[in-house]
Amino acid sequence: MTIAYVITELHEGGAENALWQLCRQLVSRHSLAICCLHGADGPVAARVRELGIPVDEVGISSARDLAGIGRLREWLRSSQADVIHSWLFHANFATRLANPGPTPLVCGLRVNEPRRSHVLPDRWTRGKVTRYACVSQQVKAFAVDELRADPARCTVIENGVDFGAFESARTGKRPSDCVLGLTVARIARQKAHHRLLRGLATLPPTLDWSWRFVGAVAEPDYQAELTALASELGIHERIEWVGPVTKQQVFAEYANATAFALASSWEGQPNVVLEAMAAGLPVICTRTDGIPQLLDAVPGCVRAVQGEPNDWSVIPELVADQALIAAGLQAA
Structure with missing residues (x-):
């Protein structure tokens, strides 16, 4: 054929x-x-x-x-x-x-x-x-x-990922006393990074955290808005805009992170959430389409929220809960 x-x-x-x-x-x-x-x-x-x-x-x-x-x-x-x-x-x-x-x-x-x-x-x-x-x-x-x-x-036909490709990320040892956050998504309004930034600004000031945004800049004006918002919220020193990376570099990003978040306004079934799950990361994301099936597939490993600022306050709890991460690894 x-x-x-x-x-x-x-x-x-x-x-x-x-x-x-x-x-x-x-x-x-x-x-x-x-x-x-x-x-x-x-x-x-x-x-x-x-x-x-x-x-x-x-x-x-x-x-x-x-x-x-x-x-x-x-x-x-x-x-x-x-x-x-x-x-x-x-x-x-x-x-x-x-x-x-x-x-x-x-x-x-x-x-x-x-x-x-x-x-x-x-x-x-x-x-x-x-x-x-x-x-x-x-x-x-x-x-x-x-x-x-x-x-x-x-x-x-639901999305899938190459589970074996994330083995090194899944089996690596991660710290539980700090939040090394990761979002993999292009810089576009659909991905609603501003909602995540406002949520990160509510984290306790004594918490040791940083966040990396990996993805190409699809909308330069939105990137400028996000940069200004991070400064306005006083969290710009904790944020890194990485830009596009190779597939191998993406694997390294997952391996080095302790939490994954996606704040999209709409999706179908986001591949990056599947990748984060395959990497053994706790995931917090907005309840977009395709997410309910993932909640059922791996109970407890994915936290779906509405996207309000206070919704993201559970991030430190997810990172610290090694039992949850272990359950996610076993389910994966």
Whole structure:
């Protein structure tokens, strides 16, 4: 079988690494090709090419880029794919416009996108989708209720991580008398880092803590707001904005941390929470879609909150509770 994948870009990210993991499993059995709208020079693209899979780029910057849609249509036609699988909103929408047909089209849905500017185009073009691949039951419900997709065309395939890759992080000895916090997420308003900063500002002044934010700056103006907020709250000396790192460096970040937090306003089922769990870290995160299943899977290891400032005050308790961490390691 020939499978053509279309994705927005292949820099470090949850969806991008999920596609790479999928390619690792399928490359020996199927013919695979990948097309990026842009960003085919990213580190995930390099890892995909190491598998012997071609990665092309058509240079689409927006849905109004008709020439780019035409280039994508030619790429799809030349791929002679038996199945087309698109990933992420922009690639989903562009692929629907470009698919020359009648090749079946699978669209991956990874978040419950609240913005009407995304929901309406998704809804209007749903007839071009053969099947939706949803990362959680809540995302499937979103597809049915908001996108008005046929439930029979929606399949839930939850996220997963390479458990073995986190063994060194999971088995390392961590201190329990200080908080070495970690958040892995791009700097974007969706991730709501400001809520976490306000929560960190409520921690006892005598507590030994620091926090590292790892991830690319997707919205520079938001980064400026966060930097100013940290200064205003008087915690800027405890905060480090690390920026993007390699996959190996991410493993090291998990190994060196004692707690993980994610304050997102919306998600589908965040890969980074799964990674933190695989690394044996106590996790505190907002109760976004996909999180309830994780609470049931590993009881006590993930604390879901609403995201108010005082919600994050349990962080020291989670770090100090070695029994909880041990239970998490055993469950993992």
